[in-house]
Amino acid sequence: MEAVLLGNEAIGRGLVEGGCQVMTAYPGTPSSEILPAVLRFGREPGSAGVYAEWSANEKVAFEVALAASWSGLRAAVAMKQVGLNVAADALTSAAYAGTSGGFVVISADDPGPHSSQTEQDSRLFALFAKVPVLDPATPREAKAMASAAFELSETFGLPVMLRPTVRVCHGRQNVPLEPLRPLARRAHFRREERWVATPARRYRDHLRLGETLEQVQAHFARSPWNTFPAARGPFTLGIIAGGTCSATVEEVIAEAGLAEAVPVAKVGTPYPLPVEPLMEFVGRCERVLVLEEPDAVIELQLPDRRRVAGRLDGTVPPAGELTPDVVFDVVRRQLRELGVADLPPAHDKALDELVGALALPPRPPRLCPGCGHRSAFYAIRRGTRQAILPGDIGCYTLGANLRAVDTVLDMGASISMAAGFYHAHRLAGDERPIVAAIGDSTFVHAGLPALANAVHTGARFVLVILDNRVTAMTGFQPTVESSQLADGSPGVAVSLEALVRGCGVRWLRVVDPYEIGEMIALVKEAQEYTRRPDGGVAVIIARRPCVLHRRDSVTPVPVEVDEACDGCRYCLVAFECPALVMNPTTGRVEIDRRICVDCGECVDACYKGLIVPAATGSA
Amino acid sequence: MRVKIVIVGVGGQGILFLTRLLSEAARALGHEVIGTETHGMSQRGGSVISHLKVNCGAAPLVRRGTADVLLALDPDEAYRALGFLRNGGVAFVNTGRPDFPSPEIAARLSERNITVYTLNADAVASELGSPALANVVLLGFASGHPGFPWPHEAIVGAVKRVGKVTLRRANERALAQGYAAFSPTAGLLRQESPRSPTPSRHPPARGDTSRGA
Ligand code: SF4
Ligand code: SF4
Numbered sequence: 001m002e003a004v005l006l007g008n009e010a011i012g013r014g015l016v017e018g019g020c021q022v023m024t025a026y027p028g029t030p031s032s033e034i035l036p037a038v039l040r041f042g043r044e045p046g047s048a049g050v051y052a053e054w055s056a057n058e059k060v061a062f063e064v065a066l067a068a069s070w071s072g073l074r075a076a077v078a079m080k081q082v083g084l085n086v087a088a089d090a091l092t093s094a095a096y097a098g099t100s101g102g103f104v105v106i107s108a109d110d111p112g113p114h115s116s117q118t119e120q121d122s123r124l125f126a127l128f129a130k131v132p133v134l135d136p137a138t139p140r141e142a143k144a145m146a147s148a149a150f151e152l153s154e155t156f157g158l159p160v161m162l163r164p165t166v167r168v169c170h171g172r173q174n175v176p177l178e179p180l181r182p183l184a185r186r187a188h189f190r191r192e193e194r195w196v197a198t199p200a201r202r203y204r205d206h207l208r209l210g211e212t213l214e215q216v217q218a219h220f221a222r223s224p225w226n227t228f229p230a231a232r233g234p235f236t237l238g239i240i241a242g243g244t245c246s247a248t249v250e251e252v253i254a255e256a257g258l259a260e261a262v263p264v265a266k267v268g269t270p271y272p273l274p275v276e277p278l279m280e281f282v283g284r285c286e287r288v289l290v291l292e293e294p295d296a297v298i299e300l301q302l303p304d305r306r307r308v309a310g311r312l313d314g315t316v317p318p319a320g321e322l323t324p325d326v327v328f329d330v331v332r333r334q335l336r337e338l339g340v341a342d343l344p345p346a347h348d349k350a351l352d353e354l355v356g357a358l359a360l361p362p363r364p365p366r367l368c369p370g371c372g373h374r375s376a377f378y379a380i381r382r383g384t385r386q387a388i389l390p391g392d393i394g395c396y397t398l399g400a401n402l403r404a405v406d407t408v409l410d411m412g413a414s415i416s417m418a419a420g421f422y423h424a425h426r427l428a429g430d431e432r433p434i435v436a437a438i439g440d441s442t443f444v445h446a447g448l449p450a451l452a453n454a455v456h457t458g459a460r461f462v463l464v465i466l467d468n469r470v471t472a473m474t475g476f477q478p479t480v481e482s483s484q485l486a487d488g489s490p491g492v493a494v495s496l497e498a499l500v501r502g503c504g505v506r507w508l509r510v511v512d513p514y515e516i517g518e519m520i521a522l523v524k525e526a527q528e529y530t531r532r533p534d535g536g537v538a539v540i541i542a543r544r545p546c547v548l549h550r551r552d553s554v555t556p557v558p559v560e561v562d563e564a565c566d567g568c569r570y571c572l573v574a575f576e577c578p579a580l581v582m583n584p585t586t587g588r589v590e591i592d593r594r595i596c597v598d599c600g601e602c603v604d605a606c607y608k609g610l611i612v613p614a615a616t617g618s619a
Numbered sequence: 620m621r622v623k624i625v626i627v628g629v630g631g632q633g634i635l636f637l638t639r640l641l642s643e644a645a646r647a648l649g650h651e652v653i654g655t656e657t658h659g660m661s662q663r664g665g666s667v668i669s670h671l672k673v674n675c676g677a678a679p680l681v682r683r684g685t686a687d688v689l690l691a692l693d694p695d696e697a698y699r700a701l702g703f704l705r706n707g708g709v710a711f712v713n714t715g716r717p718d719f720p721s722p723e724i725a726a727r728l729s730e731r732n733i734t735v736y737t738l739n740a741d742a743v744a745s746e747l748g749s750p751a752l753a754n755v756v757l758l759g760f761a762s763g764h765p766g767f768p769w770p771h772e773a774i775v776g777a778v779k780r781v782g783k784v785t786l787r788r789a790n791e792r793a794l795a796q797g798y799a800a801f802s803p804t805a806g807l808l809r810q811e812s813p814r815s816p817t818p819s820r821h822p823p824a825r826g827d828t829s830r831g832a
Contacts (some may be wrong), residue, residue, distance in 0.1 A: 004642045004652050029659030115659030126644065138677045169680045171655045172642050172671070230827065247677035254676070255685070324682035346684045348731065352702055354724050360695045363629060365665035370721070395663065473660065578664050594750040 001177040005037075007139035007168040010175045012037025012105065014048055014146030015076050018102070019183040022068035023052040024061035024341045026445065027474035028080030029115035030169035031108035035078060039487050046180030054477045054486045057411070057445040058083035062090040062105070066159075069103035070195060071187035074150045078106040081122045086411065086446070091159070096205040097194050098157040101185070102150030105131070111294035111321040116408065117393070119319060121295035123270045126161045130209055132216045133161045133271045134225060135243040139173040141268070145225065155219075156212050162268075165293055167244045217272035225268025228277045236338050238265045238285030239331075240278060242292035245322050249291050252328050256343055260334070267292075273301040282307055289315065289334055290467045309334070365434050367398045370554055370599035371581040372464050372544030376513035377404035378575055378605065380435055380464060383523030387433040388421050390414040392447075395440040395473045395546075396466050401576050405437065412446025414438045419450070419459035433527050434461035440496060441471040441479045448499060455504035455537050460530040462523065463539045466513075467496060468546040476549045496541055505539050513542040516604045547597055557600025561589050562610040575605035620650055622768040623681045626669040627700040628692030628713075630662040633754035637690065640758065644769050644777035645673045655679035666696055673768070687768065688727060690761055692740070692754055694719045701706040706730045711761040713740035713753055736764065736801070743796055752793035759797025771798060 005013065012034050015023065020042075025035040035052055042050030051068075055061035058079040068075035079087060081227035084107045091105065107122035121220045126133040134149055136142035142164050151159040194205065220226065229238070239262060241249050246266040253262050265281050267273070268294070279302065282288045289312035290299040299310040309315035316322070316330055328346050335341045377399040380389065391397060391405030392414040399405040407417060413439075418436035425432060438447050442463050451463070471477040478484055485491040500508055507529045511519050519542065545553040565588040571580055572589065579596035580589055589611075602611050624641065628634045635656055642652045654671035670681045683702045685710070691697030694714035701724070702712060712719065714737050720728065728735060738760045744753040755778070762771040778790045 002637075002646070004646045032658075075771060114657065138679070167655045167679045170658050171653065172638065173653045174646055174681075244679065245656055248680065251676050251678040252682070255682075324680050328682060346682060346683060348702060348727075351724070351727050351731075354721075354727055355698050355701060357723075358698060358721065360698055363664070363666045363695070365630065365660045365663040368631075368663060398660075400662065443687075473663075594745075 002174055003177055004172055005139060005143075005175045006033055006306055007142055007164060007171040007173070008033035009037040010139040010143035010173070011146045011164065011169075013041050013175065013177065014143035015104065016041040016044075016050065017143075017178050017180060018047065018147035018150040019074045019151070019164055019181075019185075020076050020104075021048055021073045021183075021185070022065055022075040022100065023050055023053050024065045025078040025219070026055055026058045026061050027471050027477045028083050028108075029474055030110055030166040031078050031080045031083075031106065032474040032477070033169070034106060035486065040075075041180070042171055044180055044212045046182060046606065048182035048185075049192040052294070052469075052486050056480060059086040059090055061594060062087040062094075066090065066094055066099075066103060066320065068187065069099045069101045071185050071189045071254050072101045073185055073379055074102040074183065076104040076106060076146075079108070080116065081107055081109045081120050082410070083107070083117055084122055084125055085120075088125070088129070090250055091125075093197055094159050095130045096209060097197065099153055099159055102153040103159045104146065104149040104153060104162055105159050106146075106162045106164070108169050109163060109294060115595055118410070119294045121293075122161065122163045122296060123297040124295055126163070126302075127271045130213060131159050131161050131271075132156070132213070132220075133163050135163050135268055135270050136168050137243050137247045137266070137268065139171045140175050141225075142168050143175050145268070156216055158209075158212060158216070163243075165244055168232065213272050217274060220269040220272065221274035221277055223269050224275070226274055226277075227266045228261035228281055229265060231263055233263070233284035233327065235261070235263055235285045236287070237262050237334055238281060238288045240267060240281070240288055240290045240298060241265070242267045242298050245291040245293060245327070247333065247573060248322065248324050248327050252324060252331055258341060261340060262335075265431055267298055271301070273298055275301060275303060278302065280306065287334070287338060289330070290325060291316065291322060291330075294319075294334050364401070365398060366401055366576060366578050367395060367593050368548050369577050370547040370597035370601065371395070372468060372513045372542065372547065373399060374402065374575065374577065375601050376464060376466055376542040377402045377437070377517050377520035379513065379516050380404050380437065380523055381574070382516075383520040384433055384527070387435050388418075390417045390421065390434070390436040392436075392438040392442050394442050394471075396437060396439055399437060403572065411442050412438070412450050415447050415450035415454060415463060418461040418463065419454035419457060422461050423457070431460070431531070433463060433530070435523065435527075436461060437464045437466055439472075440465060440467040440469065440481060444480050444499070448503065451503040451505070451537070452502070459537060460535055461537060462526040463537060464523075464528060465496060465500070465539065465541045467541050467543040468549075470546050470549050471472050472546040472549060476546065492579050500539050500541070505537055507536070507538040508541070509539075510543055512542045513544050514599070514601060516601065547599070554597055554599050556598035557603075558598045558614040559591065559600055559603055559611055561591060562612060563588070564608075565610045569609065571602060571605040572609065575602055577602055577605075580605075593609070620645070620648070620673055620768055621675060622673040622688065623675060623686045624671045624688040624690065624768070625681050625700055625703045626671070626690045627696040628667055628754070629696065630657075630664045630667045632667070632692045633751065634667045634669050634692065637754050637758055638671055639781050640774060640777045641671055641769060643781050644773040647776060648773055650674050653677055653679050664755045665697065668700065672682070688761070690757060692757060698724070701733075704733050709733070709764065709766065711757060711764070712734045712737045713757045715739040715742060736760070738797070738800055740797065743794060743800060747789070747793055747796060749789060749793075752789060755790050755793035756797035756800070759794035760801050761797075761800045762794075763801025
């Protein structure tokens with residue numbers, strides 16, 4: 001059997017084929033489709049059955065899955081690269097303790113970055129934590145590696161990282177489907193000294209970890225995931241490429257007709273690096289170009305870099321994705337410098353310039369038409385003056401388009417930074433308003449400790465929790481508020497209100513952000529509370545389902561723009577619904593009926609009252 | 620069959636669905652597929668691009684200057700992606716703008732033997748009662764071109780297998796409508812031919828319907 005699968009689906013398939021029985025994840029692009037795939041394939045005949053959960057954050061996910069491994073089952077946890085920061089505490093300690101059942105940590109990197117706040121390299125993190133890494137070049141390889149990672153983990157008793165990049169996660173390829181064969185395993189936790197992290201014991205664990213990694217390195221030197229060119233050379237230029245870069249550079253070189261002249265060593269096991277065969281390859285070349293994403297990990301581990309060019313010496317750009325265009329430029333320059341070949345430039349410069357001259361407006365992402373966050377941000381802007389507006393990570397980061405988000409750092413930072421802004425400004429007697437905004441999923445992920453801390457330290461600010469009932473940006477995964485679990489079975493719904501009150505908050509209101517007037521009044525009232533002698537943190541829960549997920553939650557209020565619209569653009573700037581568009585011919589704003597969801601919210605967005613509910617029947 | 624195709628548009632226009640249809644159609648014909656697509660934040664109305672390669676090895680992205688075909692659901696995104704096309708490549712663009720592509724760009728494309736076909740797929744889809752079908756209409760349109768790498772029947776087959784069951788009939792209709800809309804004179808012609816005075820309007824000539832959808 002064969003199917004064309006998304007890379008993440010292929011990884012999910014590989015995990016199930018490898019006997020995965022517990023799978024946890026916190027959603028994050030580009031990793032989010034792995035867990036649903038595990039659920040889907042885990043229901044097929046032959047599977048032993050899988051427990052899978054969307055956890056509250058990556059650290060929780062990591063620890064839930066690790067417990068399954070310590071009980072003897074094969075378990076996996078998936079996250080995006082920045083999620084690994086959150087799980088770092090658990091990861092570094094787990095390497096020392098080791099594993100029982102196979103344990104695979106999937107951390108998806110995002111060179112570019114396309115959908116992340118950093119371009120960090122999970123392989124560097126694995127090197128830091130001393131955990132072996134597999135780096136797939138294609139979805140097909142990712143599936144094979146996911147399955148093999150369990151064996152590797154059990155052979156050496158270590159967590160194993162699978163590190164796909166976005167081009168593998170969201171790649172699509174024909175993938176063979178092997179039959180599922182259930183492992184006959186039952187969880188059985190056995191007391192062992194190594195499960196208890198005490199400093200005295202950890203010294204010995206660290207020594208042993210080093211020895212184990214040497215064995216892994218020797219194993220990797222013979223691993224089928226690496227290919228070292230057989231031809232003896234000598235070569236003028238050789239290439240060492242990791243993961244997707246190997247496929248990219250092989251194509252670039254083949255298209256230039258240089259496949260014989262420029263050999264490529266492919267590295268699928270970047271840590272611990274099989275140094276010996278690679279240095280032997282370097283010895284056969286006058287110069288070796290290292291191509292890897294997003295940072296230098298292979299290059300860093302090569303003990304003698306005198307013939308080596310890559311990210312570290314500036315030959316390869318220090319940031320950004322290694323697209324075939326970038327790879328082509330880098331390779332072309334090397335070939336010319338070394339006198340191997342002089343390839344014609346790839347770009348049609350003339351065409352690029354003509355397109356550039358059109359000065360096409362950039363197309364940044366925006367909140368969806370009818371998104372409740374837009375109404376909430378609009379109300380925050382209307383209900384505050386000169387406020388500091390700390391924001392957070394999710395669809396609502398796009399509140400920056402409405403100038404309602406001043407800072408975005410990492411998950412949960414809106415709340416801790418609001419407290420920090422308060423304490424810092426109070427030192428100078430400046431008690432300017434502060435209104436933070438965070439989504440429901442992010443609040444549970446990392447906002448809870450920050451809120452308890454803010455209340456405890458007497459910080460004064462308004463916190464708006466944008467509660468759309470799902471993790472929207474990553475594909476509508478359920479949150480702890482949901483009464484349904486990842487597989488659709490019933491779960492216990494945890495109340496946001498109870499969590500907020502449990503953090504010690506004494507001023508809490510819930511509002512539908514579509515009621516813009518009501519919400520503006522609440523934002524003002526909340527600020528008054530923060531200034532009262534007995535005041536503190538005021539919390540507003542702006543509750544409205546994500547409209548992309550639950551279109552049926554909108555009661556249609558079709559609107560139209562009055563002929564008197566003078567094209568002042570106020571609504572476009574202040575409300576920025578993608579369905580409000582300027583017609584350059586008439587000079588008036590129009591409604592793009594193809595994407596308008598008839599939410600009726602823009603009625604509030606024209607202060608001249610020229611966006612009005614449509615006369616019945618005319619919408 | 621050895622193809623590199625790039626599909627562009629705006630988040631929400633159904634680029635990923637077209638990518639799934641084309642990869643499924645290629646797989647069913649026994650071909651090796653590799654590609655990559657945009658997920659995440661850009662799906663909220665940002666620029667979205669899919670790369671798809673058939674029997675081209677293992678690299679997922681298409682290098683600029685090497686694509687055989689460009690499918691564009693939005694004219695601005697089409698402009699941005701024209702650089703992907705190789706000499707002699709073909710673009711199919713959803714636009715109602717009579718001035719697409721601009722005369723300077725049309726001239727440059729002609730020099731490189733690149734052909735652009737345009738169709739107001741939004742208008743066709745709206746007439747079908749569902750503006751969201753513009754993506755499938757454009758695919759049908761492209762598959763009407765005799766040189767389009769995928770046989771039309773293979774795409775019809777994929778439409779019957781991929782996506783929500785409830786939408787398959789509508790997709791089939793959209794595909795057929797787009798297919799019927801193709802005529803060799805729709806849009807900009809090659810360098811030796813004059814620009815057609817009225818670039819691709821709906822409804823266009825229906826010379827090809829006999830081939831059946
Ligand atoms: S997906 Fe939902 S939450 Fe995100 S922008 Fe769209 S409507 Fe808003
Ligand atoms: S009614 Fe107004 S705000 Fe709502 S989607 Fe339509 S144009 Fe946007």
